[in-house]
Amino acid sequence: MEICLTNLPAKQAKVFMMREYLGFSSEEICANLKITTANLRTMLYRARLQLQQCLSVKLSLGERK
Numbered sequence: 305m306e307i308c309l310t311n312l313p314a315k316q317a318k319v320f321m322m323r324e325y326l327g328f329s330s331e332e333i334c335a336n337l338k339i340t341t342a343n344l345r346t347m348l349y350r351a352r353l354q355l356q357q358c359l360s361v362k363l364s365l366g367e368r369k
Contacts, residue, residue: 311354
């Protein structure tokens with residue numbers, strides 16, 4: 305998972321980490337990064353999509369890290 309996270313654009317990785325690992329609310333993330341909720345939703349969607357694709361490739365290749 306960490307390898308896939310490092311492949312994300314910096315801001316996408318940041319919002320994903322803030323939301324999923326640190327437990328920030330949407331309002332907290334938006335206020336902290338000065339972005340709209342629509343922008344946050346788009347960034348999270350794209351981050352999850354890229355992570356899903358990356359993890360699928362890693363699993364199909366038999367990689368564990």
